[in-house]
Amino acid sequence: MSRTPLPAGSVIGIIGGGQLGRMLAMAAARLGYRTVILEPDSQAPAAQVANRQITAAYDDEKALADLAGACDVVTYEFENVPVRAVEWLEARAPVRPGSKALKVAQDRLLEKSMARDLGAQTALFAAVADRAELDAAMAATGLPAVLKTTRLGYDGKGQAKIVRPGDADSALAAMNGQMAVLESFVHFEREVSVVAARGLSGDVKAFDVAENAHRDHILHTSTVPSSLGAPAQAEALKIAAAIGAHLDYIGVFAVEFFAVRDGEGHRLLVNEIAPRVHNSGHWTEAACAISQFEQHIRAITGLPLGETARHSDCVMENLIGDEVDEILATATEPGAVIHLYGKAEARPGRKMGHVTRISPKTA
Amino acid sequence: MSRTPLPAGSVIGIIGGGQLGRMLAMAAARLGYRTVILEPDSQAPAAQVANRQITAAYDDEKALADLAGACDVVTYEFENVPVRAVEWLEARAPVRPGSKALKVAQDRLLEKSMARDLGAQTALFAAVADRAELDAAMAATGLPAVLKTTRLGYDGKGQAKIVRPGDADSALAAMNGQMAVLESFVHFEREVSVVAARGLSGDVKAFDVAENAHRDHILHTSTVPSSLGAPAQAEALKIAAAIGAHLDYIGVFAVEFFAVRDGEGHRLLVNEIAPRVHNSGHWTEAACAISQFEQHIRAITGLPLGETARHSDCVMENLIGDEVDEILATATEPGAVIHLYGKAEARPGRKMGHVTRISPKTA
Numbered sequence: 001m002s003r004t005p006l007p008a009g010s011v012i013g014i015i016g017g018g019q020l021g022r023m024l025a026m027a028a029a030r031l032g033y034r035t036v037i038l039e040p041d042s043q044a045p046a047a048q049v050a051n052r053q054i055t056a057a058y059d060d061e062k063a064l065a066d067l068a069g070a071c072d073v074v075t076y077e078f079e080n081v082p083v084r085a086v087e088w089l090e091a092r093a094p095v096r097p098g099s100k101a102l103k104v105a106q107d108r109l110l111e112k113s114m115a116r117d118l119g120a121q122t123a124l125f126a127a128v129a130d131r132a133e134l135d136a137a138m139a140a141t142g143l144p145a146v147l148k149t150t151r152l153g154y155d156g157k158g159q160a161k162i163v164r165p166g167d168a169d170s171a172l173a174a175m176n177g178q179m180a181v182l183e184s185f186v187h188f189e190r191e192v193s194v195v196a197a198r199g200l201s202g203d204v205k206a207f208d209v210a211e212n213a214h215r216d217h218i219l220h221t222s223t224v225p226s227s228l229g230a231p232a233q234a235e236a237l238k239i240a241a242a243i244g245a246h247l248d249y250i251g252v253f254a255v256e257f258f259a260v261r262d263g264e265g266h267r268l269l270v271n272e273i274a275p276r277v278h279n280s281g282h283w284t285e286a287a288c289a290i291s292q293f294e295q296h297i298r299a300i301t302g303l304p305l306g307e308t309a310r311h312s313d314c315v316m317e318n319l320i321g322d323e324v325d326e327i328l329a330t331a332t333e334p335g336a337v338i339h340l341y342g343k344a345e346a347r348p349g350r351k352m353g354h355v356t357r358i359s360p361k362t363a
Numbered sequence: 364m365s366r367t368p369l370p371a372g373s374v375i376g377i378i379g380g381g382q383l384g385r386m387l388a389m390a391a392a393r394l395g396y397r398t399v400i401l402e403p404d405s406q407a408p409a410a411q412v413a414n415r416q417i418t419a420a421y422d423d424e425k426a427l428a429d430l431a432g433a434c435d436v437v438t439y440e441f442e443n444v445p446v447r448a449v450e451w452l453e454a455r456a457p458v459r460p461g462s463k464a465l466k467v468a469q470d471r472l473l474e475k476s477m478a479r480d481l482g483a484q485t486a487l488f489a490a491v492a493d494r495a496e497l498d499a500a501m502a503a504t505g506l507p508a509v510l511k512t513t514r515l516g517y518d519g520k521g522q523a524k525i526v527r528p529g530d531a532d533s534a535l536a537a538m539n540g541q542m543a544v545l546e547s548f549v550h551f552e553r554e555v556s557v558v559a560a561r562g563l564s565g566d567v568k569a570f571d572v573a574e575n576a577h578r579d580h581i582l583h584t585s586t587v588p589s590s591l592g593a594p595a596q597a598e599a600l601k602i603a604a605a606i607g608a609h610l611d612y613i614g615v616f617a618v619e620f621f622a623v624r625d626g627e628g629h630r631l632l633v634n635e636i637a638p639r640v641h642n643s644g645h646w647t648e649a650a651c652a653i654s655q656f657e658q659h660i661r662a663i664t665g666l667p668l669g670e671t672a673r674h675s676d677c678v679m680e681n682l683i684g685d686e687v688d689e690i691l692a693t694a695t696e697p698g699a700v701i702h703l704y705g706k707a708e709a710r711p712g713r714k715m716g717h718v719t720r721i722s723p724k725t726a
Contacts, residue, residue, distance in 0.1 A: 005692050008703050026389055029412050031691060032703030032716065049392050049412045286652065289698045289721055307697035311675050311721060328394060329368050334670035335652045340371050340395030353395065358652055358674060 005302040006072050008032030011051075012297065013071035013093070015058055015085070017044030019341035019351060020277050021077040023285070025050045027293035033301065038067050045341045046077070059085040068092035075251060075300050079105040079275050080152055096250035096300040101275040104247065108150045108181045108272075115270040118242045122270050123258070124184035128175075134168055137182035144185040147171045149178045159217075161185070186269055188258035192226050194236040195281035197252045197295045198244035199305045206237045207292065207308045210280045210316075212256070218349065222280045222316040224287065225363045228259060232266045243273060252296035254278030279351070283316040284308075286337040286356035312358035324352035335359055368665040369435050371395030374414075375660065376434035376456070378421055378448070380407030382704035382714060383640050384440040386648070388413045390656035396664065401430050408705045409440070422448040431455035438614060438663050442468040442638050443515055459613035459663040464638040467610065471513045471544045471635075478633040481605045485633050486621070487547035491538075497531055497545065504547035510534045512541045522580075524548070549632055551621035555589050557599040558644035560615045560658040560668050561607035568668045569600045570655065573643045573679075575619070581712065585643045585679040587650065588726045591622060595629045606636060615659035617641030642714070646679040647671075649700040649719035675721035687715035698722055 012028050014021045017039025025035040025046050035050040040057050047053035052070070056063030059082045067074060067089070074095045076086070079102060086099040104110045112122045126137035128147060138145060143165070149158035160171035162182070172180075191214065196206035211226035212219055226233075240255050254274040259266040277292045285291035290298075290306030298305055312335075319327055324346055331338055340353035375391050377384045380402025388398040389412050398413040403420050410416035415433070419426030422445045430437060430452070437458045439449070442465060449462040467473045475485045489500035491510065501508060506528070512521035523534035525545070535543075554577065559569035574589035575582055589596075603618050617637040622629040640655045648654035653661075653669035661668055675698075682690055687709055694701055703716035 008687065008691060009705075009707060022392075026392065026412065029385075029389065029705060030702050032687075032705050034411065034705070048397065048414050049389065051411050289649065289700050303691055304693075304695045306695065306699075309697055311698075311723070324371065324395075328371060328666055330667075332667045332669065334672055335674075336669075337652050339393050342372075342392060342395050342397070344372060360674070 006033070009034065010072040010301065011036060011070055012301070013038065013067045013074035014046060014050070014077055015067075015074065015081050016077035017041060017046040017053070018077060019045050021046030022049055022341060023291075023293045024075070024077060024277065024296060027291060028297045031294065031297055031301075031303070033297065036067060036070050038063060043344060045343055048342050058082055061088065064089055065092070073300050075296070076102070077276055097247070097253070097275050098250075101247045101249050101253070105273055105275040106151055108148055109179075111273050112181070112183075112270070114246065115239070115243070115273070118239070118246055120239045120242070120270045121267060123186045126182050128172075128180040128182050131168070131172060134172055134182065138162065138165065138168065141182055141184035146183050146185055147175060147180050148183065149175055150181050151178065186258045186260065188269070189261045189266065190227060190259040191256065191271075192228055192236065192259050192268070193222075193254050193256045193278065193280040194240050195252060195254045195278055195284070195292050196237070196240040196244060197292075197299045197305050198249045199299050200250060200302045202245070203305060204241045204244050205295070205305045205308050206240055207281060207284050207288065208310055209233050209236050210283060212280050216349070218320060218351070219279045219318055221318070222283050224283055224310065224314055229265050232259060232268055235268050239268070239270065249275070251275075251299045252277050252281070252292050254280060256280070279318065282339070282354050283314045283356050285339070286316075286358050287312040287314040310361060312361055313363075314356050314358045316354055316356040318351055319353040319355060321348045321350055321352065322346045327353070327355060331355060333357065369396070372397065373435040373664065374399060374433055375664070376401065376430045376437035377409060377413070377440055378430075378437065378444050379440035380404060380409040380416070381440060382408050384409030385412055385704060386654075386656045387438070387440060387640065387659060390654060391660045394657065394660055394664075394666070396660065399430060399433050401426060406707060411705050421445055424451065427452055428455070436663050438659070439465075440639055460610070460616070460638050461613075464610045464612050464616070468636055468638040469514055471511055472542070474636050475544070475633070477609065478602070478606070478636070481602070481609055483602045483605070483633045484630060486549045489545050491535075491543040491545050494531070494535060497535055500545035501525065501528065501531065504545055507548040509546050509548055510538065510543050511546065512538055512543050514541065549621045549623065551632070552624045552629065553590060553622040554619065554634070555591055555599065555622050555631075556585075556617050556619045556641065556643040557603050558615060558617045558641055558647070558655050559600070559603040559607060560655075560662045561612045562662050562668045563613060563665045565608070566668060567604045567607050568658070568671050569603055570644060570647050570651065570671045571673055572596050572599050573646060575643050579712070581683060581714070582642045582681055584681070585646050587646055587673065587677055592628050595622060595631055598631050602631070602633065610638075612638070614638075614662045615640050615644070615655050617643060619643070642681065645702070645717050646677045646719050648702070649679070649721050650675040650677040673724060675724055676726075677719050677721045679717055679719040681714055682716040682718060684711045684713055684715065685709045690716070690718060694718060696720065
């Protein structure tokens, strides 16, 4: 793997054309790179700011060959890219991060097992393929617990809470026959995340930990600095670095944690790992010299990682559905940084943009 | 003129495809707008991040009709757009800023006369069409003086210094038969500029004054805060507001000043007016919540202007020619924000990008 950074003018392929791809494409442009988006939707946000779109399914072999031929490096903006497509590409072009991280991130069971094996704490969990395994799992985790499909879950989809044993049948039915994992319900005080990057030379840099609040299972706000103390912050970084090294990861990734009150401080339980730039890192574009998007581009092109220091405190708020309608006309507050994604239709639950409110740095 | 802001998804036309158009297009995208670039060069920086390019000359009537039909508002990124093209467009679509500002900015004589008429100070100046007028002008301004074509001059082009009367012939020859203006040579201590915006409702907001250093007649660095005191800063804003109102200006514009030592403070002499976003305002993307590019998009779409407060001190440095080659690989300094323009070839004197170094705010 070459350690010479790709020169300006090189071409970056991005699989996926959503808002994360869009913000990656803009960060790439600011570093003088060109971008090609592979995305079946011709109206997708990312292609609007990219040099070119290949309009095809993510696993279309002809399109993948086109992408590999056109690009100096390929990345992806979401973790549900078919692993086979990435493996196919890896034989033909550098793909960063590669299929190894993707496989783990696509399977909650692999993900939690890896975290545990690396010495991180998690909720109690057990694999569930059928009713007998669910009974055994409930005995192991205790109730309440949450049953989740091992694959393709996000923003609360593919999840069912089990409060009493009588909830087991309907929860299992909600899995639709897919492999699942039962997780003990964590009585957490805070949800936090760390967005980190691992470069080609194996160095890891993390942005400050963000404290996240959800609404209807969708991220609502990320606040930085978080209310976590320095030891928990250091622990989050240590876990992220271990995960990055274990996965031979190149690029930006996020680790979401439950923070459980523990005396004066907090214990951290790994909840999820996202092998990509992450919604809880959007604040970096407003409060840091270098955003998570630029950091990802730096990592995958072999550039040195940027410094992750904050110049401001901030609160990032997602704009969901028609929340976006009023923001443009009304946001005159000092320090409000608006970012919209160019989506034509404001459907309920759809992430349309975000606003980050910055204020002078206090900690 | 409607005061209702254009909704997200509206289309902005940009005449000119250089780096200013590129940064305007990215700012437009971040507010959810789409962009169409009119630019003859198919490899131009702006089209790489825009929704669409119309590849044609700036005065191609068919292309202008296409642009007017496709866009909800049209703007321009450089002041040498043919006035006739803008007038033609104005009959068919809102053009902001319009032809009035363009006419003044394209003619140094009109520009300086306007500044003087608005009560601002300038260097002594006189129109020069021939040798007899040059003699009269030299008597009026004294020597040394600078002879400049009234039109199409930038970055030191179309200028000749006259130190002694014997320099007059060669200076006049350098004007190539074009109308010129002789300006007394100003022994200034500082060069500063103010980047301001005027909105649809006539409100004006200015970013902090930047102190500029040139090298080979090209902007080298802009430093904020400047070394000017508060009275000179207030005077710069007052002059900018008067100019904006006089020109019925909509959008961002820059006023460049010579600052002449005057007791404890400085007197400001208007040097040039640029009816567009300006190189000496590039620092705003790194040190303010809202950049000059977003401010321009806000103004021309009828959105409320954003607050112009700085969160950081900064020094913006232009990357000229092959200065760009090392920057990507070496810039790991904390607070260094790199921005490259996607130009394929690093020709000598060509603006390839800029880097803004931010540091905690001191003033």
